[in-house]
Amino acid sequence: MTRHKTAMTDQTQHNASQNPDSAAANSMWGGRFSESNAAIMQAINASIDVDKRLYAQDIQGSMAHARMLAKQGIITGDDAEVICKGLAQIKTEIQEGRFVFSQELEDIHMNVEARLKAIVGEPAGRLHTARSRNDQVATDFRLWLRDQIDYSVGQIDKLLTALLDQAEKHAETVMPGYTHLQPAQPVTFGHHLMAYVEMLTRDKERLQDARKRLNRSPLGSAAMAGTGFAIDREATAAALGFDGPTRNSMDAVADRDFALEFLAAGAICLIHLSRLAEELVIWSTPSIGFVTMSDKFSTGSSIMPQKRNPDAAELIRAKPGRLLGAFQTLAVVMKGLPMTYAKDMQEDKEITFAAADALDLSLAAMAGMIEDLTAHPAAMRAACQKGHLTATDLADWLVRELGMPFRDAHHVTGRVVVVADQKDCPIWDLELADLQSVEPRITAQVFEVLSIDASVASRRSFGGTAPERVKAAVAEARARLNV
Numbered sequence: 001m002t003r004h005k006t007a008m009t010d011q012t013q014h015n016a017s018q019n020p021d022s023a024a025a026n027s028m029w030g031g032r033f034s035e036s037n038a039a040i041m042q043a044i045n046a047s048i049d050v051d052k053r054l055y056a057q058d059i060q061g062s063m064a065h066a067r068m069l070a071k072q073g074i075i076t077g078d079d080a081e082v083i084c085k086g087l088a089q090i091k092t093e094i095q096e097g098r099f100v101f102s103q104e105l106e107d108i109h110m111n112v113e114a115r116l117k118a119i120v121g122e123p124a125g126r127l128h129t130a131r132s133r134n135d136q137v138a139t140d141f142r143l144w145l146r147d148q149i150d151y152s153v154g155q156i157d158k159l160l161t162a163l164l165d166q167a168e169k170h171a172e173t174v175m176p177g178y179t180h181l182q183p184a185q186p187v188t189f190g191h192h193l194m195a196y197v198e199m200l201t202r203d204k205e206r207l208q209d210a211r212k213r214l215n216r217s218p219l220g221s222a223a224m225a226g227t228g229f230a231i232d233r234e235a236t237a238a239a240l241g242f243d244g245p246t247r248n249s250m251d252a253v254a255d256r257d258f259a260l261e262f263l264a265a266g267a268i269c270l271i272h273l274s275r276l277a278e279e280l281v282i283w284s285t286p287s288i289g290f291v292t293m294s295d296k297f298s299t300g301s302s303i304m305p306q307k308r309n310p311d312a313a314e315l316i317r318a319k320p321g322r323l324l325g326a327f328q329t330l331a332v333v334m335k336g337l338p339m340t341y342a343k344d345m346q347e348d349k350e351i352t353f354a355a356a357d358a359l360d361l362s363l364a365a366m367a368g369m370i371e372d373l374t375a376h377p378a379a380m381r382a383a384c385q386k387g388h389l390t391a392t393d394l395a396d397w398l399v400r401e402l403g404m405p406f407r408d409a410h411h412v413t414g415r416v417v418v419v420a421d422q423k424d425c426p427i428w429d430l431e432l433a434d435l436q437s438v439e440p441r442i443t444a445q446v447f448e449v450l451s452i453d454a455s456v457a458s459r460r461s462f463g464g465t466a467p468e469r470v471k472a473a474v475a476e477a478r479a480r481l482n483v
């Protein structure tokens with residue numbers, strides 16, 4: 001069995017060396033593998049359909065590597081120049097859609113290298129000196145994800161700007177604030193939107209923080225042990241905009257934390273977006289009518305002519321599973337993998353690319369929806385009539401003015417609410433006599449704190465909903481976030 005296989009290998013090696021470009025033998029392997037890959041092997045092994053998305057980073061990394069090799073005297077300056085020219089041509093070919101990607105060449109790295117050989121000949125073979133696809137792919141992927149993070153941060157900034165603009169406009173617009181989706185206390189719409197500014201600020205910070213750890217260059221870790229060539233890893237790291245090289249060659253080729261961190265941060269961000277999306281869905285239903293979504297982000301019904309469906313918001317609400325699933329999928333790929341690189345890790349890109357696309361689209365759609373959103377302050381104010389939103393203000397007044405323990409004040413207020421419900425009016429529309437029937441010491445002065453506007457205006461504690469606080473929070477956030 002073994003002999004037979006060896007014999008076959010020898011035979012094909014012979015054929016391959018006669019015809020290095022034969023489709024039957026993958027020439028990148030120097031003929032070591034005999035038979036052309038079975039179609040199934042090719043299907044499971046090849047990643048080119050996915051990782052061609054890394055072409056720009058792959059070429060950028062190769063150029064930096066070639067120049068460093070020349071500077072270190074490992075290849076000649078002429079070879080480096082020829083290699084870089086060839087790589088630039090390949091980049092153009094890919095950008096112009098003229099490049100023919102080959103499944104047989106497995107991945108972007110080998111597709112580019114094979115094409116380089118076809119263009120520049122012998123020097124192409126020198127490019128892979130002191131490098132492996134293991135450090136190459138880790139470098140490419142980090143470069144790609146760094147751009148992605150920067151893009152996502154920019155997208156978050158756009159959404160933050162839209163939220164801040166609306167929050168500023170509606171710093172005085174009162175609406176019911178909810179807990180358990182039950183009317184709780186009056187707030188301003190601006191304050192409510194500023195809650196999302198906080199969430200998205202944390203999302204942005206998480207991405208920026210992940211970027212710091214990502215921004216180290218694996219290039220020069222080679223297969224996993226480093227290299228005997230006198231390379232300059234600082235130089236390639238600097239050329240590629242990294243803060244420096246990774247410290248351990250084994251970790252460098254085996255690590256995908258940077259992708260996991262991106263997916264985790266992205267998942268949390270989408271969880272936030274889904275909550276806002278859900279609120280938009282609730283707010284825009286006509287029986288609530290707090291907002292109207294713009295036509296651009298609404299759809300009609302094929303049968304009910306009156307409908308305005310918040311499809312974009314619903315789809316954002318549905319997206320977090322993609323990011324959470326991507327995190328889980330990649331985490332399961334990575335768990336239990338022995339040091340160092342294993343082909344399992346090739347799955348990282350398909351998972352991450354799809355997740356990044358979902359995040360990008362969701363952020364773009366949400367920014368657009370918030371920018372175009374029309375709020376209806378009258379409907380929000382009208383909704384404040386239900387639910388005795390200033391009951392807490394009454395209890396606080398009893399504490400402040402009558403010296404009642406808060407628990408007793410809570411009890412008294414509860415009884416006032418029962419009276420108001422019997423009379424089918426909000427507590428602030430009760431007669432003084434009604435209030436005094438529950439607690440005789442209540443005076444007419446209480447009405448000063450029972451109105452919606454008085455309640456909102458009184459909440460001046462740091463982080464509170466008072467319009468002046470909201471305006472200050474918007475200004476502070478604009479300055480801090482630079483948006």
Ligand code: ARG
Pocket residue numbers: 047051107133134137341343345346347
């Ligand atoms: N396509 C591979 C990946 O994405 C590149 C690295 C392959 N390395 C190897 N030793 N087979 O992971």
